[in-house]
Amino acid sequence: MENKPNVLIIDDESQIRKFLKLTLSSAGYNVSEAASGKEGIQTASMHPPDVILLDLGLPDADGKEILKQLREWFLSPIIILSVRDSEDEIVSALDSGANDYLVKPFRTGELLARIRTSMRQVSNREQTHIIQTFDLTIDLANRMVKKNNEQIKLTATEYSLLTLLARNENKVLTHQYILKEIWGPTFTEQSQYLRVFVGQIRKKIETDPNHPKIILTEPSIGYRFVGESCELTCEKKEPVARLF
Amino acid sequence: MRAFSKLQMWKQFALSVATIIVISIISFFLVDLVGYKSISLILLFTVTVLSLVFSVWPVLVSAILSVLIWDYFFIPPFLSFHPITSEDLLMLSMYFIIVLLNGIFTSEMRRVEKIAMQKEEKLRTLNFYNTLFNSISHELRTPITTIIGVTENILNPDNGITEKERIELNQEVLIATERLNQLVDNLLNMSRIESGFLEAKKSWCDVSELIYTAIDRMPENLKHRSVKAFIPENMLLVKLDFGLMEQALYNVIHNALVHTPEGTMVSVSATIRNNNLEISVEDDGPGFQFSEDKTQPDIIGQKHRAGGLGLGLTIVKGFLAMHGGGMKLSNRLAGGAMVKLVIPAETMEWRENYGE
Numbered sequence: 001m002e003n004k005p006n007v008l009i010i011d012d013e014s015q016i017r018k019f020l021k022l023t024l025s026s027a028g029y030n031v032s033e034a035a036s037g038k039e040g041i042q043t044a045s046m047h048p049p050d051v052i053l054l055d056l057g058l059p060d061a062d063g064k065e066i067l068k069q070l071r072e073w074f075l076s077p078i079i080i081l082s083v084r085d086s087e088d089e090i091v092s093a094l095d096s097g098a099n100d101y102l103v104k105p106f107r108t109g110e111l112l113a114r115i116r117t118s119m120r121q122v123s124n125r126e127q128t129h130i131i132q133t134f135d136l137t138i139d140l141a142n143r144m145v146k147k148n149n150e151q152i153k154l155t156a157t158e159y160s161l162l163t164l165l166a167r168n169e170n171k172v173l174t175h176q177y178i179l180k181e182i183w184g185p186t187f188t189e190q191s192q193y194l195r196v197f198v199g200q201i202r203k204k205i206e207t208d209p210n211h212p213k214i215i216l217t218e219p220s221i222g223y224r225f226v227g228e229s230c231e232l233t234c235e236k237k238e239p240v241a242r243l244f
Numbered sequence: 245m246r247a248f249s250k251l252q253m254w255k256q257f258a259l260s261v262a263t264i265i266v267i268s269i270i271s272f273f274l275v276d277l278v279g280y281k282s283i284s285l286i287l288l289f290t291v292t293v294l295s296l297v298f299s300v301w302p303v304l305v306s307a308i309l310s311v312l313i314w315d316y317f318f319i320p321p322f323l324s325f326h327p328i329t330s331e332d333l334l335m336l337s338m339y340f341i342i343v344l345l346n347g348i349f350t351s352e353m354r355r356v357e358k359i360a361m362q363k364e365e366k367l368r369t370l371n372f373y374n375t376l377f378n379s380i381s382h383e384l385r386t387p388i389t390t391i392i393g394v395t396e397n398i399l400n401p402d403n404g405i406t407e408k409e410r411i412e413l414n415q416e417v418l419i420a421t422e423r424l425n426q427l428v429d430n431l432l433n434m435s436r437i438e439s440g441f442l443e444a445k446k447s448w449c450d451v452s453e454l455i456y457t458a459i460d461r462m463p464e465n466l467k468h469r470s471v472k473a474f475i476p477e478n479m480l481l482v483k484l485d486f487g488l489m490e491q492a493l494y495n496v497i498h499n500a501l502v503h504t505p506e507g508t509m510v511s512v513s514a515t516i517r518n519n520n521l522e523i524s525v526e527d528d529g530p531g532f533q534f535s536e537d538k539t540q541p542d543i544i545g546q547k548h549r550a551g552g553l554g555l556g557l558t559i560v561k562g563f564l565a566m567h568g569g570g571m572k573l574s575n576r577l578a579g580g581a582m583v584k585l586v587i588p589a590e591t592m593e594w595r596e597n598y599g600e
Contacts, residue, residue: 087445087487105425175447192448192481192592199450199594210456210473217457220445220487 005119006030008049010040010066011081012059016104020053023108029115037066044074051115056082056093064096071097077118081106087220091174094221099171117170117227131166133214133227136205138166145205152204157182161197162205165215169227172218198223256298260306263294268313280318284339287314291343300351307343311336383427387420394420422463430555433491437562444485444566448592451479451514451521454486458493459512466501474513480591482521484567489587492563495556496525496583504529508580520569521587528580532573560585 007029009020014035021031032049034040037058044052052070056063063082070078077099082089085103093101099118102111129141137146140163145152154162161182165173176188183193202209216224251259267290271283287310295303315325319332394413397403405413436442452475459471493512500510508529515522557571564571569587576582 105421189447192595195448195450195453195481196594199453210452211460217453219457219490220485 004028004030005051006032006047006049007115008032008034008040008044008052010034010037010052010058010063011055012036012057013055016055016081023111024115027112037061037063040066041069044070048074048076050076050119052076052078053081053115054078054098056080056084056089064093067093067096067098077115077121079114079118081111090221091176094172094174095177101172120227121169121171131169131227133166133169133225135207136214138163140167147205154201154204158197158201158204162201165223165225166227169225172222172224174222178222251298253299253301256302257305260294260298260302261309263290264306264310264313268310268317272317275318280314280320281335283318284314284335288339288342292346295343295347295350300347303347303351304344307340307347310343311340314339380427380431384424387423390420391417427555430559433559434555434562437559437566442488442566444488444563446483446485446567448481448483449486449489451475451482451523454490455493455512455514455523458490458497461490461494462498462501466498469501469506469508469510471497471501471510471512474511476515478594479514480516481594482516482587483590483592484521484587485563488563488566492560492585493523493525495560496585499556500525500527500529500581500583503581516591519588519591521585521589521591523585523587524582525585526576526580526582528576528578531575531579531581534575557583 005028007024009017009024009031011017011020011033012035017033017035021033024031032043032047034043037060040052040054040058043049052074054063054067054070058066063080067078067080078097080090080093080098080101081104082093082101083104084090090101090103099121100114102114129139131138131140135148137149138144139146143159145154145159145162161178164178164181175191175194179188179190179194183190187193198215199209202212202215206212206214214226216226218224264287267287271286274286275283291303291307291310294306312325315336316323319336394417397405398410398413452473455473455475459473462469462471497510497512501508504510504527508527510525510527513524513526557573561571564585564587567587567589569585572584572586574582574584
């Protein structure tokens with residue numbers, strides 16, 4: 001019982017808190033709740049949880065402010081749950097340190113998968129030097145990429161882009177962030193670089209580059225590298241009935 | 245003609261005064277031929293024509309001006325305002341009254357016409373909103389009825405339903421909720437478009453990524469349906485708002501799948517022609533049923549293609565308009581519907597060595 005992961009829900013809607021508590025408890029989490037941003041920060045500082053689920057529309061403060069305050073000291077995953085679905089909103093939350101963003105309404109199955117993968121990101125931080133997903137293996141120590149045990153030739157930029165995405169597996173990296181990391185801070189508007197290189201990498205690593213499974217497009221936001229368990233893509237394929 | 249009465253006031257004044265002066269100068273050369281009395285008819289005719297074209301005040305001014313000109317330049321004694329005969333005086337006053345009545349009648353006529361048009365317009369929008377309102381409330385109430393009915397039934401302690409039935413009923417609730425969610429999304433998008441709050445944020449896009457993202461996002465129950473994409477190998481990069489265009493494309497493809505029977509092929513093809521990105525979504529289903537004017541299947545007419553509000557395509561139109569583009573609906577000669585999206589867009593060669 002002691003090693004159940006702790007989840008803190010910060011949401012002012014009691015109906016949402018109730019439904020999340022029910023779902024998460026039965027999925028094996030310890031759940032604590034907060035109905036306001038202030039209460040959330042207090043609870044988080046007294047008993048630091050393993051994951052925080054944060055709503056952006058809070059009564060006492062903008063959720064984005066709370067996110068920034070939490071990120072000053074809280075290093076574990078924060079997942080945003082919000083009705084706000086504009087791309088600007090999502091990009092700014094991700095750039096302010098959110099690990100993931102789910103737009104309400106979301107599927108419970110999807111939420112559980114995102115919580116699990118966000119926690120895995122943390123345990124992966126101690127880094128194995130080999131990243132594996134589907135039939136792709138990236139050996140960071142030897143700078144080698146293999147598909148089906150056959151070595152793939154990547155250019156220097158292709159390799160840096162692929163490893164940047166892979167080291168942040170299951171996390172959405174925004175266009176601006178990727179451009180800044182790979183090409184430098186003056187290149188954040190050069191979206192064509194990103195399109196071309198993602199296209200090229202997909203041709204080399206995806207089984208069907210038109211229907212990618214490893215590097216997923218998040219329209220107008222960024223790209224997501226699907227990590228080892230393939231949970232995110234697999235979860236979506238589950239029949240509707242099992243998700244609720 | 246009506247276009248002139250919408251001109252700025254000072255332009256109307258200037259134009260009508262200029263007309264009177266030009267006609268007067270021409271008449272000045274004719275006066276020896278036809279006599280000064282006929283000149284009054286020419287001026288009267290001019291003012292009558294002006295009253296058909298311009299608003300009442302410019303006409304009144306030109307009427308007074310023409311009377312003065314006639315009196316001063318044409319009625320003897322020349323260059324004087326004193327009419328000498330009582331016949332001329334009578335003619336002058338009759339002239340003035342006729343011009344005045346002319347102006348008043350035409351402006352009144354125009355006013356009545358305008359009111360009738362507004363009434364007709366109002367009636368048309370009212371009808372439109374009534375139909376839209378009825379379909380929206382139908383679309384909202386059907387799933388809500390399902391949700392209330394099913395959950396009440398499940399909560400009832402002596403409902404006697406089996407485990408299998410319970411799962412089936414829950415399935416219905418889920419489907420109803422998805423329908424509601426879809427409708428809410430559409431209504432939100434509609435109001436975003438109409439508020440003018442939304443704008444296209446353009447960046448370079450890979451057209452094939454755009455099309456396949458839309459196809460891959462189809463909901464589970466449509467995933468098994470066949471959608472084929474035809475994109476040229478050397479397609480250029482195109483500058484547009486990926487999010488909006490992907491949503492537009494999603495709506496069009498979703499529409500094609502939902503409104504055609506199982507087994508229908510849907511194909512998406514893209515090309516660049518005359519600086520436009522053209523994307524066509526075609527199917528070999530039953531096609532559109534066009535309303536009487538045969539140019540546009542009206543928004544409600546969509547219903548004939550089985551269910552839905554036509555909100556989806558209205559949103560597509562809005563998103564395309566933000567890119568300065570448009571949409572054409574037609575039926576293919578070989579049968580089936582075709583939706584063609586045309587978006588003016590900057591293009592760029594696909595270069596393989598950026599930053600290397």
